[in-house]
Amino acid sequence: MIYLDTSALLKLYLLEDGSVETQHWIASQSHPLPVWEIQHMEFLNAMRLKVFWKEITAADAETQIALFKDRKRRGLYFFPDIGRSDLMRTFERLSAKTMETGCRTMDILHVACALQMPIKQFVTFDDRQKKLAKSEGLPVPDLKPT
8 A cells, every 4th residue: 555645645636746756656556545534634725725826726726626536436545544542642652753853743644644554655755754754664765856
């Protein structure tokens, strides 16, 4: 199973640096992608922020959001079963590393969430998040946006 952080998930919908690499990773698996509730919310807001920053139009954002929801409805994405107490304990443990890694809250939450699942690859383009994921034994491909 491959876990995409939200910035990598966006690369499935918008042509950005790293989109080709992300598509490659997704094409290499046959399982649905885990997309948990907070990541779903983060995706929706990130698309709309792209409109605010004038990177895409509102119509483009809503089209991509509809595509995301359709893919979820068709079973290409699923909400993984994550225990809140386990996620919170893992988050607290990982946040102790913030003084070394500089990770933000969502960076830590993505790693904590991935640790609750049988992940074969944790895909991110964020160097701080990558460092944290690797320190926890998650397999992280060394991707650089092109």
